[in-house]
Amino acid sequence: MDKIKLVEATQIKTNIPQFKPGDTINVHVRVIEGEKERIQQFQGVVLAQRGSGMGATFTVRKVSDGVGVERIFPIHSPRIAKIEIMKEGRVRRAKLYYLRKLAAKQIRQKTSA
Amino acid sequence: MTGLLGKKIGMTSIFDEQGIVIPCTIIEAGPCFVTQIKTKETDGYEAVQIGFEDKKARLVTKPLIGHFNRSGVTPKRLVKEFNGFDISNIKLGDEIKVEAIFSAGDSVSVTGKSKGRGFQGVVKRHHFGGGSKTHGQSDRVRAPGSIGGSSYPSRVFKGQRMAGRMGNTQTTVQNLTVVKIISESNLLLIKGCVPGHINAYVEIHKKLK
Numbered sequence: 001m002d003k004i005k006l007v008e009a010t011q012i013k014t015n016i017p018q019f020k021p022g023d024t025i026n027v028h029v030r031v032i033e034g035e036k037e038r039i040q041q042f043q044g045v046v047l048a049q050r051g052s053g054m055g056a057t058f059t060v061r062k063v064s065d066g067v068g069v070e071r072i073f074p075i076h077s078p079r080i081a082k083i084e085i086m087k088e089g090r091v092r093r094a095k096l097y098y099l100r101k102l103a104a105k106q107i108r109q110k111t112s113a
Numbered sequence: 114m115t116g117l118l119g120k121k122i123g124m125t126s127i128f129d130e131q132g133i134v135i136p137c138t139i140i141e142a143g144p145c146f147v148t149q150i151k152t153k154e155t156d157g158y159e160a161v162q163i164g165f166e167d168k169k170a171r172l173v174t175k176p177l178i179g180h181f182n183r184s185g186v187t188p189k190r191l192v193k194e195f196n197g198f199d200i201s202n203i204k205l206g207d208e209i210k211v212e213a214i215f216s217a218g219d220s221v222s223v224t225g226k227s228k229g230r231g232f233q234g235v236v237k238r239h240h241f242g243g244g245s246k247t248h249g250q251s252d253r254v255r256a257p258g259s260i261g262g263s264s265y266p267s268r269v270f271k272g273q274r275m276a277g278r279m280g281n282t283q284t285t286v287q288n289l290t291v292v293k294i295i296s297e298s299n300l301l302l303i304k305g306c307v308p309g310h311i312n313a314y315v316e317i318h319k320k321l322k
Binding site: 003004006007008011030032053054055074076079 | 122137139
């Protein structure tokens, strides 16, 4: 297993902030348009984290113009420039898929202390 | 084809420059040593025999110890012949490193022994469709169907695909791409999967251009 870690060590990020499902985070994503590169922000609630090592991902959900949008990011992706924790949540589940069915007000209630 | 011998370490994924995930197999390829050089004069054809991974000397038979002594190489577990090397600048006992043979972007084929699956039915072993779950059927879901007519040919043809032992056979996967080489630790990263279980021995052949 050590040799797998050796390969992963070149790309694995060590300075990722500790966030958990229920937190509201702001993900700064590098978007490449032709030759230009810019930063796009995606702010929402963390629904789930899964996997380990290079394969680890997390899911962020936000409601944009009344339409729910979910994005799954690989944690160690070089396309993620920065992750900010906007608000810490307090939830009793590891996977918050039930939030999809709830209204904004209920989500606030469910994820706050 | 030139090539090397190696050992499958496992799989992981890495990101390319654009941030796209590439699934990779890690192969420990080498260090390999030249154990014999076959020439036109002595053997009728040209080839280089290389050995990979040390074996305890007490487990090696006397004839093989003599064979390894001739090239000054410690006894090796795996020995194979490759026929693409340039014989003129290779000496007995030379170490062949990964970076000397492969570079990132190369197209390779990998040969190894596939994982043994045991005794398997026709649905898994030969991708048969099986029978219908409904329409009053019972016990026919994974059955092979008819294997030959009763009046003609009134026998089963040779080679009829049936249930049996699956896997644990030599398998080659072609047109794989070398993603990266880590020369300090003799590691080779190949896009996609290769035959065999973890720690299985594999041959990596470089594709002719």
